[in-house]
Amino acid sequence: MTTSALTSQPHSTWRQLFSSLFVSFSLVLVLALSSQAQAQVSLEQYKFDDPAQESLFRELINELRCPKCQNQTIADSDAPLAKDLRDRTYLMVKDGATKQQVVDYMVARYGDFAYYRPPxxxxxxxxxxxxxxxxxxxxxxxxxxxxxxxxxxxxxxxxxxxxxxxxxxxxxxxx
Amino acid sequence: MAEAQTSKSSLRWLVLALPLVAFLALTVFLLRGLFSDPTELSSALVGKPVPAFSLPDIYDTSTEHTEAVLKTGEPLLLNVWATWCPTCRAEHAFLNELAAQGIPIVGLNYKDDSRAKAVNWLNTLGDPYVVNLFDERGMVAIDFGVYGAPETFLINHEGEVVYRHVGDVNARNWSQLLAPMFQQLQQQAKAAAGERGGEQS
Known part of the structure; x- marks a missing residue:
């Protein structure tokens, strides 16, 4: 074995490792994004007069976590409880609640678990x-x-x- | 020269051992995760008074019950159930047993298919509940942080939530976990009643 072989070998293995890691990470990212697009449930029934309220509602249901189906937001989940929580969020937002009020309401009942941004x-x-x-x-x-x-x-x-x-x-x- | 070499090789060993140690730590952490139940969330209501509510009685919807039924001066259980829930059926016989032992259980019927079905269940399988609350739309259940059935809350004599049990109550978890807690609550209630009695006399 020559000295150049000694030093160049670890370098090429590292490069290989990094490139394969990069490829697999990109694959996972693509898969995750595409599956998220499929999971959205129908939100047509939630009608708003105020576009600001509608965007707040969408923001909230994508950040509140369904307590029943633990790895989904209440926007993603088909569980009856997720629908109840969407309905409650809708009513609160329609009544003019702020984002923090809705989040506090959910956290008071379901704990920090209910919000995808832990304190x-x-x-x-x-x-x-x-x-x-x-x-x-x-x-x-x-x-x-x-x-x-x-x-x-x-x-x-x-x-x-x-x-x-x-x-x-x-x-x-x-x- | 020799000293420098040994210190360098021991450093190399340390660096080689670090990923192994990190890997073992991660393995232990994940292994523990395998045996923990992610659905067993502790209730956000623990240590807090029960939320205010007004719900109709399941037998007679013209009668309304409030949170006062949970503040009786005695500890009690609040059991969330529904006829669509197979585990509730499995636990029902044991709830009947507990009721026969004189343990007060308040029933919260949660989003049932129909009131008639629920009443029929109580008539055929027995009614272990001292009060039967009918939460048709599950709105009061949300205030309790209920996310499924069955769930059972331990409530102390002051109407505060002490513990939330997810899943069925059975002979095993009752005797190992819930009964000791409940007995403690009974003693607290007795002590509180004794103090009040002492003040009066």
Missing amino acids: VRTSTLVLWLGPLAVVLIGAAVVLWRVRSGSEEAQLSEAELAQLARLQTEKQDKSE
């Missing part, structure tokens, strides 16, 4: 800081790999000659 508390810090920590750790690992890789590559002529001498010496000894 920042000590118990929820991991939700807010976890992704950041993962990115930082990832960046640190990549930096470390790149730096240690380039150090290995920057052997001077004299060092290369020394390395070759050591290798031949070792071979001589083992023979």
